[in-house]
Amino acid sequence: MKKILSVLISLLLLVVAVILTLGISLLINYIQYQLFVPNDYLLWTFNSPGMILIVVLEIYLIFGLFYLFRKDFRNTIKRNFLNHIFIKRYKKFVISLFLGLNLFLLYVTLTGVTVITSDKIIDHSFIQPQGQEFTYEDIVKIEARVHGGKSFIPFTHSRGEFLYRLELNNGRKIYLNEVGAVQDSEHEVFVIEDIDRELVNRGIPKTSSMENFELTTEDLAKVYTDSIQRILKNTTSE
Template structure:
């Protein structure tokens, strides 16, 4: 009987994780749809999700796992009730603040995740932020520098965990990684779009620093056609 209970609990835990992932993906798809409808001009190349705000979705995933764990596990439910009783003794009115605080925090996180994007158009970059939701337009001519390469470190017997980056410095000093693609208006891979933009920026005289270190390791995780597009950007000087 104990073995059956253990197996049952394990299955419930795995199913809750899978459900949390599915719901998180559904949330991200809805968020992307709304971003495209509200923040994107009709003619745009693609948009990027700015770090560290792009990782806020993990909070919702953990929140979902905790929520489902509460209803699926008697042990977790008992632990939560124990903590609640302790809080009620120390803070009699804490429940009033709990629900309101949770709603406020979630709304704030959704807003930060939603608004912190930058949109690439044919003419320049529209940079949105929490305090500037309408966005500021930066013409490509105004960019001051490009820094591109491949982050990461190759460890023996492990697949390469690095990634390509393409950072541009705006006139106000803000740095954007144009390789943090969040969504696109076409089915064309953003690396091909970025490769054409890279050539255009060099023609405009934007200074560029590039490193080909770790380039060969990308073949472990990417299709060769994408690696070739990245190599073209890293080796292009004019």
């Protein structure tokens, strides 16, 4: 009975950590929207490098909850880590380094936003938090495909995921499917289709492949996969 109770408590702590992580990630998205997204946006992306924080945050929450509510875990950490001679001797340095790295990671995450409007792209980053503006003419290449491989590595694309990438003249690559939000709560694939039609009509070079398209039908309704199919087949200006 004691082992069953212990397992149930551990599972509950994991669930609480996941819920807290989702709540904090929504808060981060809201802050990003308020800081960086103008009213005339079509779509804005939550850029991949910053997504590392979400997983790191979940690890912290799991660690913290287990440390607070599991005595055996707390004793193990104290015995094997917190009581280490290096930690005791350089405690202030270790704490300062830990806080500094995490504040930097939070800053990178918050500033990792790219906004697409009807006539420009505003790319924010930790190097240029104020944003660098590009016009559609600064797009040198479009790539559209469906990812077919399986990945066990965090922050990479999943099997059957529709990928739509813009490459700018400075080498920057932006995945429009990594969406923070779209205007009027419309589904992101419809907004990407409208943007794609505009860009292709401007004569911007585009590479596209129907390979692995059938994988999108496993998780998406036909109305969305039809839109993806139109995007993949749209390779010449009208």
